[in-house]
Amino acid sequence: MSPSDKTTYLSKSLYTRGLQCHKSLYLDRHQPELRAAPSPELEALWKSGHEVGDFAHMLFPGGVVVPFDGLTKEEQVAKTREEIDRGTKAIYEATFSFDDVFVKADIIVRNRGYWDLYEVKSSTSVKEHYWDDVAVQYYVLSGCGLPINKAYLVHINNGYVRDGDVVPEELFVKQDITGIVREKQASIPDTLAEMRVMLRGKMPEIDIGPHCSDPYDCDFMDFCWRHVPEHSVFSLRGRGIDPWEMYRQGVVKLQDVPLDSLNLMQRMQAEYFLDRKSHADPAKIREFLKKIRYPVCFLDFETFGSAIPLFDGTRPYQQVPFQYSLHRSDAGGEEVTHFEYLAHPGVDPRREIAEKLVGEIPEGACMLVYNMAFEKRVLRELGESIPMLRKRLNAVIDGMIDLMEPFKRRDIYHWRMDGSYSLKSVLPVLVPEMTYEGMEISDGAMASEAYFTMEETADPAERSRMRKALLEYCGQDTLGLVRLLEKMRTMAAGSKG
Known part of the structure; x- marks a missing residue:
């Protein structure tokens, strides 16, 4: 050749x-x-x-x-x-x-x-x-x-x-x-x-299109998409207009999108971005807060999913919890207490995690989580694998309230959330000191990868460093929920924020 x-x-x-x-x-x-x-x-x-x-x-x-x-x-x-x-x-x-x-x-x-x-x-x-x-x-x-x-x-x-x-x-x-x-x-x-x-000629003049991520996300998107600003027609969340149709008509910047072509949610996202607006509906927030009672717990799991099931009773890609963070407040005005668990890699963590968790959650506690469907599924599957704890775990599920609700409904919204109601979008905007920037582990995928890497590394110092980073990340998620609730209570009182 x-x-x-x-x-x-x-x-x-x-x-x-x-x-x-x-x-x-x-x-x-x-x-x-x-x-x-x-x-x-x-x-x-x-x-x-x-x-x-x-x-x-x-x-x-x-x-x-x-x-x-x-x-x-x-x-x-x-x-x-x-x-x-x-x-x-x-x-x-x-x-x-x-x-x-x-x-x-x-x-x-x-x-x-x-x-x-x-x-x-x-x-x-x-x-x-x-x-x-x-x-x-x-x-x-x-x-x-x-x-x-x-x-x-x-x-x-x-x-x-x-x-x-x-x-x-x-x-x-x-x-x-x-x-x-x-x-x-x-x-x-x-x-x-x-x-x-x-390949023998010049670089083809192919514009961006749905093919950029179909069937795979292309690893040259940063280069090909460099003309698309951070806030563009592609930033619009949810179903509504076809962004590609708009793009083909020459509409790229978010501020150039005709507002009357958007549905209610997308229009709100665009208008708030253009006017740099935010809002909080005190009456709706108060209505939501009425559901919260003491003792109150804030819970977040980290899980891994493996193509090859690692433990008996698990399916391919089943989300197995290996870590949780729990903040608990037993009465109003009390300091929150923090509990945490991180399994040793390579062993089935489910029984230990379930037993420790039910020991730290008071019966009848109000359980605050963010994106409830995920935590519910984890707890339900824990109950299926450990029948003797199923009743207790189901009671935890029954006490759950999703802190995501008011943000999903946009009772609280800020233009910097970019139409998203994920915790990573909401928390740094409303509680700026709770940023994930600079953290060694800053999302769930990195957390599960670090957990597997802990098992593979023979260096105790490296394992200890990863353990510390995992605990810091998961703890940040539930402390973030504590701070978010405090912020919502301030908003409910009618204060600006």
Whole structure:
């Protein structure tokens, strides 16, 4: 391959990137430095994908892995050919190159003189864009002379409940997509040719559009969206006008959006932004506050969800709580008391977390949370796994009040909330000293990632630092609720704020 061809040499992931957007593929090949750093969520997804892939190998035990690290592409291809010639029945990460396209197939299995191709996904369903992923592999493998019998997508069965060792045959669902994949073969050579012509030319003039995040969030969005201001037509929350329709008409800035085209909520967001307004309805806030009684507790959980269930009685991606923060006030005017729990990584935390929690919440307590559906689900699932505590946990659920309510209804609203009623949008605006900026952990995804990293690190000082950061973050969430309630009480009294 000559140096000039390097930018037109494609892979499975580059092919699917090109299908989403030619400009994204061009930037990847010619200006990769413009790519944004992966988010903690994306890194966690990649890590989960590797783990799921390893478990999927157990569907076809005794196979051979073609390693990625330590071998050149050519060596990986040669190693794969060697295993095929040797008569190996199952090959994991089998590597092929044809028509200047490089692919690593998750699993190929010999089947009566033919081969079956298996693409493994960590999702719980089959999505249409996966078909192209498998189709280009089928194209390359067939081009290398490998006779393919069937092509399958393997995905997670979200109804599986772990009981003892993971049973791969129950954890995974295999879906035959051979017909779809074969239908796609005829168009692949022309699609590849178009991509290569594009890559040899100038950067395509492709404007932003829904394709920027469909089917994946593009990692060049920061570059392509640099002309879109922070407050734009895309800042409008909820259902209402089609922002892309507005954008195509040349409306980009939020202040340029025609107000009469907006529904009530979006219009309020735009008007308040333009006029830098805020409001609080004291009567509605007082009505809400009437529901709150002592003793009052402020609760927040941190959870993790794993594609492979880690503990008996859990399902794939079930949100398992590993941490909570609880602030409690037993009577008006009393100082709040803080309780917290952070599980040791690697052990099932559910019983300990449930027992400690019910011991710290007085019977009949008023439970203040933010976004009640989440905490309710966590407590309900804890009750299902620990029947002896189900009644107590259900009583905690029954005492719940969602502090998000007045913000969702916009009884309280400030233009800097940008139409959002999430705690991260509300808290820094109403209680400026409660900012998440500068904190080592500043959202739930970072928290669950830190929890898993604690288990992997052998350095006690590093583990201790992460533990401190996790406790600080979760504690901030419930202390934030305490301060938010104080602020609401001030507003209810008719004071400005």
